[in-house]
Amino acid sequence: MRNIIIASTSTIHGSGYLDYIMADLKVFFEQASTILFVPYARPSGISHDDYTEIASTAFGKIDKKVNGLHTFENPIEAIKNAEAIFVGGGNTFVLTNQLHKNHLIAPLKEVVFYGTPYLGTSAGSNICGLNIKTTNDMPIVYPPSFNALALVPFNINPHYLDPDTTSKHKGETRETRIKEFHYFNTQPVVGLREGSWLLVKNDSIILKGHLTARIFEYNKTPYEVDSGIELNHLK
Template identity: 70%
Template sequence: MKQMIIASTSTIHGSGYLNYLLEELTFFFKDVDTILFIPYARPGGISHDAYTKKAQEAFSEIGKKVKGIHEFTNPKEALNTAQGIFVGGGNTFVLVNQLYKNNLISTLQEVIFKGTPYLGTSAGSNICGLTINTTNDMPIVYPPSFKTLALVPFNINPHYLDPDPSSKHMGETRETRIQEFHAFNSQPVVGLREGSWLKVNGENIVLKGELDARIFEYNKAPYEVETGTDLSGLK
């Protein structure tokens, strides 16, 4: 049975890395000693080692060890034997390209469906949807496919931002970009605001955190859902 936390971000304003989630993660990873970290998204081009160290420092606060998947000679075996998995944020295209390069997409799907606890933040959340076509990232590399894990029956837009009426920026809003996506695609999109996450237990999907989420469905007006809302029927 799937056990997942799909979070908009790893860091909220004024807080340390994963700090706002640590209480939740203490219970989520309660039966886990060592978490397998996938640092492929490399925010700002950071090295795999440096990114893993950042995750290690955060999880040490709740007594968990972290080991990077890049430290294993056989990444598939690392996934199959992992007690828990964390995929961090960064560039979604870089992350997906590396997952395909190492032939890990199907293995990652399999271990999550079997019940290995999975935490994703930002890019690590993007890959939980049907495709990564609603990411905010620049396509700096070209992965073999935009299809990813399909662990929830919709797409996700982490870091969702509402239009700022006082802004002088005349470019597209997130809502406009998602409307453009729906000109060519029909699956729903969940706009996750900073500090919000989806808690997945089996087929049950519930919005968590202090903020509402914005839902976009094909040929429908966007609408808000409150934290605590069950999104299992969103397809």
């Protein structure tokens, strides 16, 4: 029994933190009065306290209380007791490192598979995949493993960006990077554009938002799927 939102980003251009998705989150978190926030990914190096404050302000708009995981003496217990969980964006390596070091991968996975609602944005969405090998982030710390929560049977590439055909820059495009991934790995990758998210309800995985998503399967030509389409076939 899964109840998960895997969002490409927390914020879209021209609006505030989580604004674009808040109406959906109100429904998603209907049964929860308190949300456990995992601030480990620390975007721009922000402190756990300051990051939790940002999440708290956003969720104040729909009358939810937010507690930072870092404030609990026993984070494993905090996860087990959570009514709902939100893992914010930032650096995926920093997030994954901290989750592994605090032995939180297995407990998180367990509660989510038992039905605790889970919202991930950006780095918090990357870790919903099998591993973090399709993150866009800079590997600023060395985690003990790249394995992630495996809440879905594929990998996520958040902030998916189409190739800029006018660019003179010789760095690899996102598509090239994901193709390189498939020389060494076989699982599918879902390229989620900003403003898109996956809604996972039990065995159903549906693309939400206004945009298409780009799907990369091993040994197949990448293709687009429309919003509203089920992605249950990917594995």
